[in-house]
Amino acid sequence: MSAPGSLKEVYLDEMQDLWSANDQMVKAVQQLSGQVSDPKLKQFIERSVGGIQKHTDVLKSLIQANGGEAKPEHCKGIEGLVAEALKHGIKEAPSDGKLRDVEIVAQYQRMSHYGLAGFGTAAAYAKTLGRSEDASKLKQAVDEIYKGDEIASQIAEAVERAAA
Numbered sequence: 001m002s003a004p005g006s007l008k009e010v011y012l013d014e015m016q017d018l019w020s021a022n023d024q025m026v027k028a029v030q031q032l033s034g035q036v037s038d039p040k041l042k043q044f045i046e047r048s049v050g051g052i053q054k055h056t057d058v059l060k061s062l063i064q065a066n067g068g069e070a071k072p073e074h075c076k077g078i079e080g081l082v083a084e085a086l087k088h089g090i091k092e093a094p095s096d097g098k099l100r101d102v103e104i105v106a107q108y109q110r111m112s113h114y115g116l117a118g119f120g121t122a123a124a125y126a127k128t129l130g131r132s133e134d135a136s137k138l139k140q141a142v143d144e145i146y147k148g149d150e151i152a153s154q155i156a157e158a159v160e161r162a163a164a
Contacts, residue, residue, distance in 0.1 A: 012068035020072035037097030098163035
């Protein structure tokens, strides 16, 4: 792919990157959920897959509405975060379920924060481009991800107390 020549191209690239990031995160989260011992954390992680997929659908529709190519652009940034998540949550995870849960929630939040940055950036681009409806949809995704992060933090505190 050649270097973008306009803000609209940067905007489309960002959304294609996020699409790939979400696809990679869904696969990782599904694998991690099988390792979780805390029922509340497991339920949260499993429910989050639907939220991530919903956000991917938003990206797909916005890419198409803006004349972009309806395909993800492989995201190397999340690739590293996913590798770390699988390493710490599965491959080299503690055998103690409570400690493993602590690792999993931390890795989940790292991946989510990547999404926060990307969706927030895309929303800013949309606003600058005068695409207020796009910006609104992307901002809604940011708000939902923040809410999920708050819930993950609350669950993490309980899991960490149990592990201590």
